[in-house]
Amino acid sequence: MGRLVVVSNRVPAPRDRLQPAGGLAVALRAALKEGSCLWFGWSGQQVSEKEGHDPEVSLDKVENVTYATIDLTHSEYDGFYQKYSNGILWPLCHYRAGLMDYDRKDQVIYQNVNELFARKLLPLLQPGDQIWIHDYHLFPLGQALRDLGVTAPIGFFLHIPFPPWSLMRALPEADALLRAMQAYDVIGLQTEDDARNMNDGFSIVGVKAKAEVFPIGIDPDSFAKQAEDGLSNPDVQRLKESLHGKPFIIGVDRLDYSKGLPERFKGYEIFLERYPEHRGKVVYLQVTPVSRGNVPEYRALRRELDEAAGRINGTYGDFDWTPIRYLTHPVPRALLASFYRLADAALVTPLRDGMNLVAKEYVAAQDKANPGVLILSHFAGAAPDMEAALMVNPHDADDIADALHKALTMPDGERRARWDHLEPDVWRVTAVTWARDFIQALGKARLA
Numbered sequence: 415m416g417r418l419v420v421v422s423n424r425v426p427a428p429r430d431r432l433q434p435a436g437g438l439a440v441a442l443r444a445a446l447k448e449g450s451c452l453w454f455g456w457s458g459q460q461v462s463e464k465e466g467h468d469p470e471v472s473l474d475k476v477e478n479v480t481y482a483t484i485d486l487t488h489s490e491y492d493g494f495y496q497k498y499s500n501g502i503l504w505p506l507c508h509y510r511a512g513l514m515d516y517d518r519k520d521q522v523i524y525q526n527v528n529e530l531f532a533r534k535l536l537p538l539l540q541p542g543d544q545i546w547i548h549d550y551h552l553f554p555l556g557q558a559l560r561d562l563g564v565t566a567p568i569g570f571f572l573h574i575p576f577p578p579w580s581l582m583r584a585l586p587e588a589d590a591l592l593r594a595m596q597a598y599d600v601i602g603l604q605t606e607d608d609a610r611n612m613n614d615g616f617s618i619v620g621v622k623a624k625a626e627v628f629p630i631g632i633d634p635d636s637f638a639k640q641a642e643d644g645l646s647n648p649d650v651q652r653l654k655e656s657l658h659g660k661p662f663i664i665g666v667d668r669l670d671y672s673k674g675l676p677e678r679f680k681g682y683e684i685f686l687e688r689y690p691e692h693r694g695k696v697v698y699l700q701v702t703p704v705s706r707g708n709v710p711e712y713r714a715l716r717r718e719l720d721e722a723a724g725r726i727n728g729t730y731g732d733f734d735w736t737p738i739r740y741l742t743h744p745v746p747r748a749l750l751a752s753f754y755r756l757a758d759a760a761l762v763t764p765l766r767d768g769m770n771l772v773a774k775e776y777v778a779a780q781d782k783a784n785p786g787v788l789i790l791s792h793f794a795g796a797a798p799d800m801e802a803a804l805m806v807n808p809h810d811a812d813d814i815a816d817a818l819h820k821a822l823t824m825p826d827g828e829r830r831a832r833w834d835h836l837e838p839d840v841w842r843v844t845a846v847t848w849a850r851d852f853i854q855a856l857g858k859a860r861l862a
Contacts, residue, residue: 416542416566418451418853421535423495423551425455425483428474438548438573441630445849446479452543454535457483460491471534484534486527493523499551500706502585507550507574508672508766511584513711521587525554532558539566544856547598549573556597569600569856571628574768575795576608579615589619596621599859602628602852604768604795628852629799630769631844634778637751641779644752654756656697661822663698664757666750666772667764668705669742671715674765674791674808675702679722679738681763681806681814686730686737688812689819694735696822699753703744716742754779759787759821762794763808769795773803777836785833787821789814799843802835 426439446453457472469484486494497520505513532555539545545568547555556568582588592615595601601624603609613623644650663682667673678700686693702719706712723740730737745753754760760776773796776788790796790803797805804817 416544417449417540418445419535419539419543419545420446420451420453420548421531421545421552421555422453422455422548423499424458425453425481427458440633441845442849443633444846445853449478451479452482452538453479454482454531454538455484456495457485459485460488461485463487463489469530469534471538482535482538484530490523490527490530493520494527495551496706496709498524500709503550503553504574505671506581506585507572507577509575509577509581510671511577511581513671514584516586518586528552528554529558531555532562532564535559536562536564539564542566544853545569546571546852546856553591554594557594560597567599567856567859568597569602569852569859570595570598571602571852572608572612572768573604573630575605575766576603576612576615576625578611579618582611582615588615592616592619593621596624598624600852600855601625602855604629605798608768608795626855628848628855629795629843630771630848631840631846632771632774632778633845634774634841637775637778640748641751641755642781644748645755647749647752649749650752650756653699653753657756661692661696661758662756663696663759663761663818663822664753664776665698665700665702665761665763666745667700667702669702669712669716669719670705671711672764672766673702674763675700675715676718676722677765677808677811678761678763678814679719679726680811681808682738682761682818683722683726683729684811685815685818686726688815692819692822693730693737694732697739698737699739699741701741701745701750704742751775751779754786755781757786759789759818761789761814761818763789763791763806763814764794765791765808767791767794767796771796773800774840777833777840780833782830782833782837784826785829787824787829787832788836789817789821799839800836802832 422438467487472483474481502514502516543566545566547570603625606627609625609627612625616623723738726737754776762773764770773790780786788803790800790805791808792805804821806813806817
C-alpha cells in the first residue's frame with residue numbers, strides 16, 4: 415500500500431500538527447492516521463528576493479506524517495497568494511467577478527509557483543503514492559506534475575464553490591485552466607451545483623467532464639463530546655453567567671464578503687425594530703476573526719461591520735444591555751463548541767459557500783433534549799441536506815428578522831423535531847466518509 419501524499423497551499427504549523435486547528439487539517443485527521451503519509455506545501459514563511467530563488471524543502475516527521483514545506487519570496491506570496499488566488503480566483507468562485515483585479519503578471523506568478531511546487535515535490539515521491547491536491551491555489555499543479563513525468567494517480571478537491579461558465583469565462587485563462595485540469599484522475603467538489611458548473615465548463619471547452627460530488631463533514635462524535643465536556647470551562651461559565659438567562663444567538667465566520675455579514679447585521683437590526691419585545695432580552699455574539707486584513711476589500715468590510723455594530727448598539731442598546739457583542743479575534747475551537755451548545759439559535763447566512771461546517775458543528779454541539787435552532791442560508795453548500803433548519807435568503811433582511819423571531823419563540827417540540835431531522839445527515843456525512851470515499855475513488859483510478 416503506497417503513501418497518501420497531500421498537497422495544499424499551507425501546511426499545518428508545527429504547533430498544530432498533533433492537535434489540528436485548521437479546517438483541512440481537522441478534516442484530514444482520520445485519513446492521515448492510515449500508513450505512511452506526506453503533506454507538502456508552503457511553510458507560511460516569506461523570504462527576501464534572491465537571484466535564481468530555489469528554496470530548500472524542510473522536512474519534519476510527526477508520528478506517521480512527514481511534513482514537507484518550502485518558503486516563498488515576498489513577490490511570489492504577493493502574486494500567487496494575495497493577488498491571483500485571493501484577489502481573482504476567490505471572488506470569481508464566490509460569484510463576485512466584479513471584485514476581481516486582474517493583472518497578467520499575477521497569473522504568470524501563480525503558474526510559476528505551481529510549477530515550483532511540482533519541482534520540489536517530485537524528488538519526494540515514491541512508487542505507489544497517491545497524490546491528493548487541495549483547493550483553488552493549486553488548480554494547475556496536476557498538469558505541472560504530469561509535465562515532469564509523474565504517472566501516479568492525482569486527485570483534486572475544491573473546497574469552495576465553482577461558478578457557472580457564464581461567470582468563469584470572465585477569467586482570461588479560464589479555458590486553459592479547465593483543460594489543464596484533465597491531468598487529474600478524480601476531481602471532487604462539495605455540491606451537485608458546483609460539480610455541474612465545472613462539468614458544463616469542461617464540455618464547453620471540449621474536454622471530458624469528470625467532476626464528482628464528495629461532500630465534506632465534521633467529526634460529530636468528537637465535536638459533541640467537546641461541546642459537552644467544555645461546559646465546565648471557566649470561560650464558558652463566564653459567558654453563561656453574562657447571559658443572565660437571556661436567549662443567546664451566535665454567529666461564527668471568518669471576515670469575508672462571502673459570509674453575508676453586513677446583510678446579517680441588517681437582519682438583526684430589523685429584528686430589533688420589528689419585534690421590540692426582544693429588546694434587552696436577547697444576546698447576540700458575532701465572532702469574526704479578521705483575515706486578509708491588508709486587502710482593501712476586507713478593510714472596507716471591517717469598517718462597514720464596525721459602523722453597523724456601532725449604529726445598532728447606539729440605537730437599541732441601554733445602560734445594562736448591548737445588542738451585539740462583536741469580536742474580531744479568534745476564539746479557540748474548544749470554547750466555540752461549548753458556546754454553540756449554549757446558543758438558542760445560530761445564524762449561518764453566507765451569500766455563497768462551498769459547504770459551511772459551522773452549520774454542522776452547531777447541530778452536533780446541541781443537547782438533544784433541548785436543542786437550539788439553526789438559521790441557514792439557501793446558498794450554503796450544506797443547505798440541501800439541512801432543510802429542517804430555518805432557511806433564509808441572506809439578501810432579504812426581513813427574512814432573517816422573521817427567522818430570528820421564529821427561532822426564539824419556537825415551541826420545544828418543534829425545536830426537537832427539527833434537530834431530529836438534522837442530526838442523521840451530520841452523522842452520516844462526516845470528515846471520515848469524505849476522505850474515505852475520495853481516496854477509494856482515487857485508488858480505483860489507479861487500477862483503471
